[in-house]
Amino acid sequence: MKPSIPQGTRDFGPEVVKKRNYIFRTIQAVFELYGFAPLETPALENLDTLMGKYGDEGDKLIFKILNNGLNDPKNIQKAQLAFANVTEGKNDKNLTERALRYDLTIPFARYVAMNIGQLTLPFKRFQMQPVWRADRPQKGRYREFYQCDADIVGSKSLLNEVELVNIYSTVFQQLGIDVSIRINSRKILTALAEVCGGLEKLTDITVAIDKLDKIGIQKVKEELLSKNLSESQIAIIEQYLQISGNNQTQLACLTQLLGNSEIGQKGIEEINFILNFHQNNSALTVDFTLARGLNYYTGVIFEVKANDVQMGSIGGGGRYDDLTGLFGVPNIPGVGISFGVDRIYDVMEERALFPTTISIGTEVLFFNLGDAECKTAYHLMQLLRNKGISCEIYHENTKFDKQFKYAEKKSIPYVVMIGSKEIAEGTCIIKHLPTSTQVTLPQAEMTNYAFQ
RNA sequence: GAGGGUAUAGCUCAGUAGGUUAGAGCGACAGUUUGUGGCACUGUAGGUCGUGGGUUCGAGACCCAUUACUCUCCCCA
Numbered sequence: 001m002k003p004s005i006p007q008g009t010r011d012f013g014p015e016v017v018k019k020r021n022y023i024f025r026t027i028q029a030v031f032e033l034y035g036f037a038p039l040e041t042p043a044l045e046n047l048d049t050l051m052g053k054y055g056d057e058g059d060k061l062i063f064k065i066l067n068n069g070l071n072d073p074k075n076i077q078k079a080q081l082a083f084a085n086v087t088e089g090k091n092d093k094n095l096t097e098r099a100l101r102y103d104l105t106i107p108f109a110r111y112v113a114m115n116i117g118q119l120t121l122p123f124k125r126f127q128m129q130p131v132w133r134a135d136r137p138q139k140g141r142y143r144e145f146y147q148c149d150a151d152i153v154g155s156k157s158l159l160n161e162v163e164l165v166n167i168y169s170t171v172f173q174q175l176g177i178d179v180s181i182r183i184n185s186r187k188i189l190t191a192l193a194e195v196c197g198g199l200e201k202l203t204d205i206t207v208a209i210d211k212l213d214k215i216g217i218q219k220v221k222e223e224l225l226s227k228n229l230s231e232s233q234i235a236i237i238e239q240y241l242q243i244s245g246n247n248q249t250q251l252a253c254l255t256q257l258l259g260n261s262e263i264g265q266k267g268i269e270e271i272n273f274i275l276n277f278h279q280n281n282s283a284l285t286v287d288f289t290l291a292r293g294l295n296y297y298t299g300v301i302f303e304v305k306a307n308d309v310q311m312g313s314i315g316g317g318g319r320y321d322d323l324t325g326l327f328g329v330p331n332i333p334g335v336g337i338s339f340g341v342d343r344i345y346d347v348m349e350e351r352a353l354f355p356t357t358i359s360i361g362t363e364v365l366f367f368n369l370g371d372a373e374c375k376t377a378y379h380l381m382q383l384l385r386n387k388g389i390s391c392e393i394y395h396e397n398t399k400f401d402k403q404f405k406y407a408e409k410k411s412i413p414y415v416v417m418i419g420s421k422e423i424a425e426g427t428c429i430i431k432h433l434p435t436s437t438q439v440t441l442p443q444a445e446m447t448n449y450a451f452q
Numbered sequence: 453g454a455g456g457g458u459a460u461a462g463c464u465c466a467g468u469a470g471g472u473u474a475g476a477g478c479g480a481c482a483g484u485u486u487g488u489g490g491c492a493c494u495g496u497a498g499g500u501c502g503u504g505g506g507u508u509c510g511a512g513a514c515c516c517a518u519u520a521c522u523c524u525c526c527c528c529a
Contacts, residue, residue, distance in 0.1 A: 057528085103529090133527095312528070315529075340529030401488085405490085407489075
Protein backbone atom coordinates (compact mmCIF):
# COMPACT_ATOMS: atom_id res chain seq x y z
CA MET A 1 0.00 0.00 0.00
CA LYS A 2 1.24 3.40 -0.97
CA PRO A 3 1.22 5.65 2.09
CA SER A 4 -0.64 8.93 1.80
CA ILE A 5 -2.41 11.58 3.85
CA PRO A 6 -5.82 13.11 3.17
CA GLN A 7 -6.14 15.88 0.65
CA GLY A 8 -5.55 19.30 2.10
CA THR A 9 -3.60 18.03 5.12
CA ARG A 10 0.14 18.16 5.62
CA ASP A 11 2.97 16.62 7.58
CA PHE A 12 5.27 19.20 9.08
CA GLY A 13 8.94 18.21 9.00
CA PRO A 14 11.46 19.38 11.63
CA GLU A 15 12.48 22.54 9.78
CA VAL A 16 8.89 23.52 9.12
CA VAL A 17 7.82 22.92 12.72
CA LYS A 18 10.62 25.15 13.97
CA LYS A 19 9.43 27.94 11.73
CA ARG A 20 5.81 27.42 12.64
CA ASN A 21 6.65 27.45 16.32
CA TYR A 22 8.38 30.76 15.81
CA ILE A 23 5.09 32.18 14.54
CA PHE A 24 3.09 30.60 17.36
CA ARG A 25 5.53 31.87 19.97
CA THR A 26 5.40 35.40 18.60
CA ILE A 27 1.62 35.51 18.55
CA GLN A 28 1.25 33.91 21.97
CA ALA A 29 3.71 36.32 23.56
CA VAL A 30 1.72 39.28 22.26
CA PHE A 31 -1.59 37.78 23.38
CA GLU A 32 -0.17 37.33 26.86
CA LEU A 33 1.26 40.82 26.83
CA TYR A 34 -2.25 42.12 26.33
CA GLY A 35 -3.66 40.08 29.18
CA PHE A 36 -5.26 37.15 27.39
CA ALA A 37 -5.41 33.73 29.05
CA PRO A 38 -5.10 30.39 27.23
CA LEU A 39 -8.00 28.07 26.45
CA GLU A 40 -8.26 24.76 24.62
CA THR A 41 -11.41 23.01 23.47
CA PRO A 42 -11.93 19.55 21.93
CA ALA A 43 -11.33 18.86 18.25
CA LEU A 44 -14.80 17.31 18.22
CA GLU A 45 -17.98 19.19 18.95
CA ASN A 46 -21.58 18.09 18.90
CA LEU A 47 -22.91 18.73 15.41
CA ASP A 48 -25.73 20.80 16.94
CA THR A 49 -23.20 23.18 18.40
CA LEU A 50 -21.80 24.03 14.98
CA MET A 51 -24.70 23.79 12.55
CA GLY A 52 -26.39 26.99 11.52
CA LYS A 53 -23.68 29.27 12.87
CA TYR A 54 -21.63 29.89 9.74
CA GLY A 55 -24.26 30.43 7.06
CA ASP A 56 -25.40 27.92 4.47
CA GLU A 57 -22.03 27.71 2.72
CA GLY A 58 -20.29 27.26 6.03
CA ASP A 59 -22.59 24.44 7.10
CA LYS A 60 -21.71 22.54 3.94
CA LEU A 61 -18.02 22.73 4.82
CA ILE A 62 -18.32 21.21 8.30
CA PHE A 63 -16.60 17.82 8.52
CA LYS A 64 -19.11 15.42 10.00
CA ILE A 65 -18.16 12.27 11.85
CA LEU A 66 -20.00 9.05 11.21
CA ASN A 67 -21.53 7.43 14.30
CA ASN A 68 -20.08 4.16 15.48
CA GLY A 69 -22.04 0.95 15.73
CA LEU A 70 -24.25 1.58 12.70
CA ASN A 71 -23.92 -2.09 11.76
CA ASP A 72 -25.36 -3.17 15.10
CA PRO A 73 -28.64 -4.98 14.25
CA LYS A 74 -30.63 -2.67 16.49
CA ASN A 75 -29.28 0.39 14.67
CA ILE A 76 -29.34 -0.74 11.05
CA GLN A 77 -32.87 0.32 10.27
CA LYS A 78 -32.50 3.71 11.91
CA ALA A 79 -29.23 4.23 10.08
CA GLN A 80 -30.76 3.46 6.72
CA LEU A 81 -33.60 5.90 7.31
CA ALA A 82 -31.10 8.47 8.48
CA PHE A 83 -29.01 7.93 5.37
CA ALA A 84 -32.01 8.70 3.20
CA ASN A 85 -32.43 11.95 5.14
CA VAL A 86 -28.81 12.86 4.71
CA THR A 87 -28.90 12.32 0.95
CA GLU A 88 -31.67 14.91 0.93
CA GLY A 89 -29.31 17.38 2.53
CA LYS A 90 -30.61 17.12 6.10
CA ASN A 91 -28.68 16.06 9.17
CA ASP A 92 -29.72 13.07 11.16
CA LYS A 93 -28.46 12.16 14.60
CA ASN A 94 -28.85 8.49 13.84
CA LEU A 95 -26.05 8.78 11.31
CA THR A 96 -23.87 11.62 12.56
CA GLU A 97 -23.99 13.65 15.75
CA ARG A 98 -20.42 14.90 16.06
CA ALA A 99 -18.29 17.09 13.84
CA LEU A 100 -14.80 18.52 13.67
CA ARG A 101 -14.33 22.06 14.91
CA TYR A 102 -14.84 24.56 12.05
CA ASP A 103 -13.39 27.60 13.81
CA LEU A 104 -12.46 28.59 17.35
CA THR A 105 -15.07 31.27 17.93
CA ILE A 106 -18.20 29.13 18.17
CA PRO A 107 -16.56 26.56 20.48
CA PHE A 108 -15.44 29.49 22.59
CA ALA A 109 -18.99 30.85 22.75
CA ARG A 110 -20.15 27.38 23.76
CA TYR A 111 -17.50 27.31 26.49
CA VAL A 112 -18.53 30.72 27.79
CA ALA A 113 -22.19 29.71 27.84
CA MET A 114 -21.36 26.54 29.79
CA ASN A 115 -19.10 28.30 32.29
CA ILE A 116 -20.62 31.74 32.59
CA GLY A 117 -21.05 31.35 36.35
CA GLN A 118 -17.35 30.83 36.93
CA LEU A 119 -16.00 33.49 34.58
CA THR A 120 -14.91 36.94 35.59
CA LEU A 121 -16.14 39.32 32.92
CA PRO A 122 -14.81 40.64 30.71
CA PHE A 123 -13.16 37.34 29.88
CA LYS A 124 -10.15 37.57 27.60
CA ARG A 125 -8.94 34.28 26.14
CA PHE A 126 -6.60 33.20 23.40
CA GLN A 127 -6.67 29.86 21.65
CA MET A 128 -4.28 28.30 19.13
CA GLN A 129 -5.58 25.04 17.71
CA PRO A 130 -6.32 23.37 14.38
CA VAL A 131 -9.67 23.66 12.65
CA TRP A 132 -11.08 21.63 9.77
CA ARG A 133 -13.04 22.57 6.70
CA ALA A 134 -14.28 20.25 3.95
CA ASP A 135 -13.22 22.77 1.35
CA ARG A 136 -11.52 22.05 -1.94
CA PRO A 137 -7.83 22.76 -1.27
CA GLN A 138 -5.90 25.28 -3.35
CA LYS A 139 -3.20 27.86 -2.87
CA GLY A 140 -3.25 29.06 0.74
CA ARG A 141 -6.26 26.90 1.48
CA TYR A 142 -6.09 23.71 3.50
CA ARG A 143 -8.56 21.26 4.99
CA GLU A 144 -6.72 21.27 8.28
CA PHE A 145 -5.22 24.54 9.40
CA TYR A 146 -4.45 26.41 12.57
CA GLN A 147 -6.11 29.50 13.89
CA CYS A 148 -4.84 31.71 16.67
CA ASP A 149 -7.72 33.61 18.17
CA ALA A 150 -8.00 36.28 20.80
CA ASP A 151 -11.48 37.21 21.99
CA ILE A 152 -13.00 39.38 24.69
CA VAL A 153 -16.49 38.64 25.92
CA GLY A 154 -18.58 40.60 28.36
CA SER A 155 -17.63 44.08 27.26
CA LYS A 156 -19.17 46.45 24.76
CA SER A 157 -16.31 48.91 25.00
CA LEU A 158 -14.71 49.88 21.72
CA LEU A 159 -11.44 49.97 23.63
CA ASN A 160 -11.36 46.24 22.95
CA GLU A 161 -11.37 46.86 19.22
CA VAL A 162 -8.58 49.36 19.69
CA GLU A 163 -6.54 46.77 21.57
CA LEU A 164 -7.13 44.11 18.93
CA VAL A 165 -5.87 46.42 16.21
CA ASN A 166 -2.77 46.97 18.32
CA ILE A 167 -2.28 43.22 18.63
CA TYR A 168 -2.46 42.85 14.87
CA SER A 169 0.03 45.65 14.32
CA THR A 170 2.45 44.36 16.94
CA VAL A 171 2.46 40.76 15.77
CA PHE A 172 2.91 41.53 12.10
CA GLN A 173 5.55 44.10 12.86
CA GLN A 174 7.45 41.54 14.91
CA LEU A 175 7.14 38.97 12.14
CA GLY A 176 8.30 41.53 9.61
CA ILE A 177 5.22 41.26 7.40
CA ASP A 178 4.02 44.41 5.72
CA VAL A 179 0.23 44.35 6.07
CA SER A 180 -2.83 46.46 5.71
CA ILE A 181 -5.48 46.11 8.38
CA ARG A 182 -8.81 46.86 6.82
CA ILE A 183 -11.70 47.88 8.99
CA ASN A 184 -15.41 48.34 8.43
CA SER A 185 -18.61 47.98 10.40
CA ARG A 186 -21.50 45.67 9.77
CA LYS A 187 -23.65 48.56 10.94
CA ILE A 188 -22.58 50.57 7.92
CA LEU A 189 -23.39 47.67 5.62
CA THR A 190 -26.73 47.30 7.35
CA ALA A 191 -27.45 50.97 6.79
CA LEU A 192 -26.62 50.54 3.13
CA ALA A 193 -29.00 47.61 2.88
CA GLU A 194 -31.74 49.61 4.62
CA VAL A 195 -31.44 52.25 1.96
CA CYS A 196 -31.20 49.76 -0.91
CA GLY A 197 -33.72 47.02 -0.94
CA GLY A 198 -34.17 46.19 2.68
CA LEU A 199 -32.45 44.11 5.30
CA GLU A 200 -33.21 40.78 3.65
CA LYS A 201 -30.84 41.84 0.86
CA LEU A 202 -27.98 42.45 3.30
CA THR A 203 -26.20 39.18 2.53
CA ASP A 204 -26.62 39.52 -1.24
CA ILE A 205 -25.26 43.05 -1.14
CA THR A 206 -22.30 42.26 1.08
CA VAL A 207 -21.33 39.18 -0.91
CA ALA A 208 -21.43 41.17 -4.12
CA ILE A 209 -19.50 44.22 -2.98
CA ASP A 210 -16.90 42.08 -1.22
CA LYS A 211 -15.79 40.99 -4.68
CA LEU A 212 -15.23 44.51 -5.99
CA ASP A 213 -11.44 44.44 -6.14
CA LYS A 214 -11.57 41.04 -7.78
CA ILE A 215 -14.22 41.36 -10.49
CA GLY A 216 -14.68 45.11 -10.93
CA ILE A 217 -17.60 47.46 -10.56
CA GLN A 218 -19.38 46.31 -13.71
CA LYS A 219 -19.63 42.67 -12.63
CA VAL A 220 -20.71 43.71 -9.16
CA LYS A 221 -23.56 45.68 -10.68
CA GLU A 222 -24.55 42.71 -12.81
CA GLU A 223 -24.59 40.48 -9.77
CA LEU A 224 -26.74 42.96 -7.85
CA LEU A 225 -29.11 43.20 -10.80
CA SER A 226 -29.48 39.43 -10.79
CA LYS A 227 -30.43 39.64 -7.11
CA ASN A 228 -33.42 41.82 -8.03
CA LEU A 229 -32.11 45.16 -6.91
CA SER A 230 -33.45 48.16 -8.79
CA GLU A 231 -31.34 50.49 -10.93
CA SER A 232 -31.73 53.33 -8.44
CA GLN A 233 -30.68 51.11 -5.55
CA ILE A 234 -27.65 49.94 -7.47
CA ALA A 235 -26.80 53.56 -8.23
CA ILE A 236 -26.56 54.26 -4.51
CA ILE A 237 -24.39 51.20 -3.99
CA GLU A 238 -22.15 52.35 -6.81
CA GLN A 239 -21.80 55.73 -5.12
CA TYR A 240 -20.98 53.90 -1.91
CA LEU A 241 -18.31 51.80 -3.60
CA GLN A 242 -16.72 54.79 -5.27
CA ILE A 243 -15.87 56.39 -1.95
CA SER A 244 -12.11 56.77 -1.85
CA GLY A 245 -9.31 58.85 -0.39
CA ASN A 246 -7.75 58.76 3.04
CA ASN A 247 -9.61 57.49 6.09
CA GLN A 248 -11.04 60.91 7.02
CA THR A 249 -12.21 61.72 3.51
CA GLN A 250 -13.90 58.36 3.16
CA LEU A 251 -15.76 58.79 6.43
CA ALA A 252 -16.90 62.25 5.41
CA CYS A 253 -18.27 60.94 2.11
CA LEU A 254 -20.00 58.10 3.89
CA THR A 255 -21.63 60.46 6.37
CA GLN A 256 -23.13 62.33 3.46
CA LEU A 257 -24.43 59.13 1.91
CA LEU A 258 -25.72 57.25 4.94
CA GLY A 259 -25.67 59.85 7.70
CA ASN A 260 -29.45 59.89 7.89
CA SER A 261 -29.56 56.29 8.96
CA GLU A 262 -29.37 55.86 12.70
CA ILE A 263 -27.49 52.60 12.49
CA GLY A 264 -25.22 54.02 9.82
CA GLN A 265 -24.32 56.87 12.11
CA LYS A 266 -23.45 54.44 14.88
CA GLY A 267 -21.19 52.52 12.55
CA ILE A 268 -19.40 55.68 11.53
CA GLU A 269 -18.92 56.65 15.17
CA GLU A 270 -17.38 53.30 15.94
CA ILE A 271 -14.89 53.55 13.12
CA ASN A 272 -14.04 57.10 14.15
CA PHE A 273 -13.41 56.06 17.73
CA ILE A 274 -10.93 53.41 16.69
CA LEU A 275 -9.18 55.61 14.14
CA ASN A 276 -8.69 58.26 16.80
CA PHE A 277 -6.59 55.86 18.83
CA HIS A 278 -4.59 54.84 15.79
CA GLN A 279 -3.82 58.10 14.10
CA ASN A 280 -0.21 57.09 13.60
CA ASN A 281 -0.95 53.58 12.42
CA SER A 282 -0.53 53.77 8.69
CA ALA A 283 -1.46 50.11 8.22
CA LEU A 284 -5.01 50.72 9.41
CA THR A 285 -7.41 51.68 6.61
CA VAL A 286 -11.15 51.89 6.38
CA ASP A 287 -12.58 49.83 3.56
CA PHE A 288 -16.32 49.93 3.08
CA THR A 289 -16.20 47.04 0.64
CA LEU A 290 -15.03 44.73 3.42
CA ALA A 291 -17.90 42.41 4.31
CA ARG A 292 -16.70 39.03 5.70
CA GLY A 293 -18.63 35.87 5.20
CA LEU A 294 -19.36 34.68 8.71
CA ASN A 295 -22.80 35.95 9.47
CA TYR A 296 -22.54 36.28 13.24
CA TYR A 297 -20.72 39.61 13.08
CA THR A 298 -22.76 42.64 14.07
CA GLY A 299 -20.33 45.51 14.58
CA VAL A 300 -16.79 46.40 13.61
CA ILE A 301 -15.10 43.87 11.33
CA PHE A 302 -11.42 43.42 10.53
CA GLU A 303 -9.42 41.76 7.84
CA VAL A 304 -5.65 41.65 7.39
CA LYS A 305 -3.89 41.16 4.09
CA ALA A 306 -0.19 41.02 3.37
CA ASN A 307 0.85 43.77 0.98
CA ASP A 308 2.35 42.73 -2.34
CA VAL A 309 1.71 39.03 -1.86
CA GLN A 310 -0.81 37.02 -3.83
CA MET A 311 -2.65 35.48 -0.88
CA GLY A 312 -6.07 35.61 0.71
CA SER A 313 -6.50 37.27 4.07
CA ILE A 314 -4.11 36.19 6.80
CA GLY A 315 -6.31 37.36 9.64
CA GLY A 316 -9.83 38.48 10.34
CA GLY A 317 -12.35 39.10 13.03
CA GLY A 318 -15.02 41.33 14.34
CA ARG A 319 -17.69 42.06 16.93
CA TYR A 320 -20.57 39.75 17.59
CA ASP A 321 -23.20 40.99 19.98
CA ASP A 322 -24.91 37.86 21.08
CA LEU A 323 -23.00 34.73 20.19
CA THR A 324 -23.68 32.97 23.49
CA GLY A 325 -27.37 33.71 23.03
CA LEU A 326 -27.35 30.79 20.61
CA PHE A 327 -26.48 28.61 23.62
CA GLY A 328 -29.05 30.06 25.98
CA VAL A 329 -26.98 32.78 27.66
CA PRO A 330 -28.11 36.12 26.22
CA ASN A 331 -26.57 39.58 26.41
CA ILE A 332 -22.89 38.67 26.37
CA PRO A 333 -21.28 40.83 23.70
CA GLY A 334 -17.91 39.85 22.32
CA VAL A 335 -15.23 40.80 19.86
CA GLY A 336 -12.27 38.86 18.55
CA ILE A 337 -9.60 38.40 15.94
CA SER A 338 -7.95 35.44 14.32
CA PHE A 339 -4.54 34.79 12.82
CA GLY A 340 -4.22 32.31 9.96
CA VAL A 341 -0.89 30.72 10.83
CA ASP A 342 -0.64 28.57 7.72
CA ARG A 343 -1.05 31.51 5.39
CA ILE A 344 1.26 33.64 7.49
CA TYR A 345 3.81 30.86 7.09
CA ASP A 346 3.35 30.82 3.32
CA VAL A 347 3.76 34.59 3.13
CA MET A 348 6.90 34.52 5.28
CA GLU A 349 8.36 31.69 3.22
CA GLU A 350 7.65 33.53 -0.01
CA ARG A 351 9.22 36.70 1.38
CA ALA A 352 12.10 34.90 3.13
CA LEU A 353 11.21 36.55 6.43
CA PHE A 354 12.21 33.77 8.82
CA PRO A 355 15.29 34.63 10.89
CA THR A 356 18.10 32.18 10.21
CA THR A 357 18.67 31.63 13.91
CA ILE A 358 15.45 29.70 14.43
CA SER A 359 16.63 26.69 12.45
CA ILE A 360 19.61 25.99 14.72
CA GLY A 361 19.15 22.77 16.62
CA THR A 362 22.13 20.89 18.00
CA GLU A 363 24.99 23.23 18.82
CA VAL A 364 27.83 20.80 19.46
CA LEU A 365 28.62 17.41 17.94
CA PHE A 366 31.06 15.13 19.79
CA PHE A 367 33.07 12.90 17.52
CA ASN A 368 33.15 9.21 18.19
CA LEU A 369 36.73 8.03 17.74
CA GLY A 370 36.78 4.71 19.58
CA ASP A 371 35.45 3.05 22.72
CA ALA A 372 37.57 4.80 25.34
CA GLU A 373 37.44 8.08 23.43
CA CYS A 374 33.67 7.84 23.17
CA LYS A 375 33.31 7.30 26.90
CA THR A 376 35.40 10.36 27.73
CA ALA A 377 33.53 12.39 25.15
CA TYR A 378 30.20 11.23 26.52
CA HIS A 379 30.92 12.41 30.04
CA LEU A 380 32.15 15.75 28.80
CA MET A 381 29.05 16.07 26.67
CA GLN A 382 26.79 15.56 29.70
CA LEU A 383 28.59 18.40 31.46
CA LEU A 384 27.78 20.66 28.52
CA ARG A 385 24.17 19.54 28.42
CA ASN A 386 23.89 20.38 32.11
CA LYS A 387 24.82 23.91 31.13
CA GLY A 388 21.92 23.97 28.68
CA ILE A 389 23.91 23.53 25.50
CA SER A 390 22.31 21.04 23.12
CA CYS A 391 24.75 18.31 22.13
CA GLU A 392 24.93 15.04 20.26
CA ILE A 393 27.56 12.35 20.07
CA TYR A 394 28.07 10.55 16.77
CA HIS A 395 26.40 7.18 16.96
CA GLU A 396 29.32 5.05 15.80
CA ASN A 397 33.06 5.07 15.41
CA THR A 398 33.59 5.87 11.79
CA LYS A 399 35.88 8.02 9.75
CA PHE A 400 36.14 11.76 10.22
CA ASP A 401 34.70 12.38 6.84
CA LYS A 402 31.32 10.91 7.79
CA GLN A 403 31.14 12.64 11.13
CA PHE A 404 31.98 16.01 9.61
CA LYS A 405 29.39 15.56 6.91
CA TYR A 406 26.76 14.73 9.50
CA ALA A 407 27.55 17.93 11.37
CA GLU A 408 27.47 19.92 8.20
CA LYS A 409 24.17 18.51 7.05
CA LYS A 410 22.53 19.24 10.36
CA SER A 411 24.10 22.71 10.47
CA ILE A 412 25.81 21.95 13.77
CA PRO A 413 28.29 24.78 14.26
CA TYR A 414 30.75 23.12 16.67
CA VAL A 415 32.42 19.72 16.81
CA VAL A 416 34.47 18.43 19.72
CA MET A 417 37.16 15.89 18.88
CA ILE A 418 38.73 13.62 21.46
CA GLY A 419 41.08 10.98 20.07
CA SER A 420 43.74 8.84 21.64
CA LYS A 421 46.22 11.68 21.59
CA GLU A 422 43.82 14.03 23.39
CA ILE A 423 43.00 11.37 25.97
CA ALA A 424 46.67 10.98 26.73
CA GLU A 425 47.07 14.73 27.11
CA GLY A 426 43.72 15.30 28.85
CA THR A 427 42.71 17.80 26.17
CA CYS A 428 40.05 18.19 23.55
CA ILE A 429 39.79 19.98 20.22
CA ILE A 430 36.89 22.34 19.64
CA LYS A 431 36.35 23.21 16.00
CA HIS A 432 34.01 25.89 14.72
CA LEU A 433 32.85 24.71 11.31
CA PRO A 434 31.61 27.93 9.71
CA THR A 435 35.00 29.60 10.21
CA SER A 436 37.00 26.39 10.03
CA THR A 437 38.99 27.38 13.11
CA GLN A 438 39.89 25.20 16.06
CA VAL A 439 41.37 25.39 19.53
CA THR A 440 42.86 22.76 21.81
CA LEU A 441 41.84 23.03 25.44
CA PRO A 442 42.30 21.03 28.61
CA GLN A 443 39.14 18.95 29.05
CA ALA A 444 38.40 20.63 32.38
CA GLU A 445 38.12 23.99 30.66
CA MET A 446 35.80 22.86 27.90
CA THR A 447 32.61 23.68 29.78
CA ASN A 448 33.76 27.27 30.09
CA TYR A 449 34.29 27.65 26.37
CA ALA A 450 31.99 30.22 24.83
CA PHE A 451 29.91 28.19 22.40
CA GLN A 452 27.43 30.54 20.82
C1' G B 453 -20.55 21.89 -6.07
C1' A B 454 -18.27 23.62 -11.41
C1' G B 455 -14.00 23.93 -14.64
C1' G B 456 -8.63 23.65 -16.21
C1' G B 457 -3.47 21.49 -15.72
C1' U B 458 0.03 17.71 -14.37
C1' A B 459 1.69 12.49 -13.39
C1' U B 460 9.00 9.61 -16.20
C1' A B 461 15.09 7.71 -10.76
C1' G B 462 15.01 9.79 -3.68
C1' C B 463 14.32 15.37 -5.64
C1' U B 464 13.85 18.91 -10.04
C1' C B 465 12.92 17.88 -14.85
C1' A B 466 14.40 16.39 -20.46
C1' G B 467 12.53 12.77 -23.77
C1' U B 468 11.86 16.05 -30.48
C1' A B 469 6.16 13.84 -36.37
C1' G B 470 4.96 6.93 -32.13
C1' G B 471 10.90 3.16 -33.75
C1' U B 472 16.24 -0.60 -30.91
C1' U B 473 19.47 -1.22 -24.39
C1' A B 474 14.53 5.60 -21.16
C1' G B 475 18.42 10.44 -20.13
C1' A B 476 20.54 14.94 -17.38
C1' G B 477 21.42 17.81 -13.00
C1' C B 478 21.17 17.47 -7.84
C1' G B 479 21.10 13.88 -3.91
C1' A B 480 22.69 8.82 -1.95
C1' C B 481 26.63 5.24 -1.61
C1' A B 482 31.90 3.79 -2.49
C1' G B 483 36.90 5.19 -3.69
C1' U B 484 41.15 8.79 -4.51
C1' U B 485 42.11 10.27 1.43
C1' U B 486 42.69 4.83 8.33
C1' G B 487 43.31 12.26 12.68
C1' U B 488 40.28 17.23 9.92
C1' G B 489 34.32 18.17 6.44
C1' G B 490 32.72 21.77 2.41
C1' C B 491 35.98 21.50 -3.41
C1' A B 492 37.55 18.21 -7.33
C1' C B 493 37.94 13.63 -9.97
C1' U B 494 36.44 8.33 -10.67
C1' G B 495 32.91 4.70 -10.07
C1' U B 496 28.18 2.26 -8.19
C1' A B 497 23.17 1.77 -7.11
C1' G B 498 18.31 3.47 -8.30
C1' G B 499 12.65 3.57 -13.12
C1' U B 500 7.22 -2.76 -14.88
C1' C B 501 7.39 5.95 -17.46
C1' G B 502 0.51 6.91 -11.64
C1' U B 503 -3.07 2.56 -12.54
C1' G B 504 -6.32 -0.30 -16.05
C1' G B 505 -7.81 -0.98 -20.91
C1' G B 506 -7.47 0.25 -26.30
C1' U B 507 -5.18 1.73 -31.34
C1' U B 508 -0.51 -0.07 -33.80
C1' C B 509 4.19 -4.57 -36.61
C1' G B 510 5.84 -1.29 -32.54
C1' A B 511 3.34 3.29 -27.12
C1' G B 512 6.83 7.07 -22.09
C1' A B 513 4.49 9.58 -26.42
C1' C B 514 -1.92 8.67 -29.48
C1' C B 515 -7.31 7.38 -27.58
C1' C B 516 -10.70 5.98 -23.38
C1' A B 517 -11.37 5.18 -18.28
C1' U B 518 -9.58 5.62 -13.32
C1' U B 519 -6.78 7.50 -9.17
C1' A B 520 -3.65 11.08 -6.99
C1' C B 521 -1.74 15.85 -6.91
C1' U B 522 -2.26 20.96 -8.32
C1' C B 523 -4.68 25.59 -9.88
C1' U B 524 -9.15 28.65 -10.83
C1' C B 525 -14.47 29.77 -9.68
C1' C B 526 -18.06 29.51 -5.45
C1' C B 527 -16.72 30.36 -0.44
C1' C B 528 -12.98 31.27 3.02
C1' A B 529 -7.84 31.64 7.25
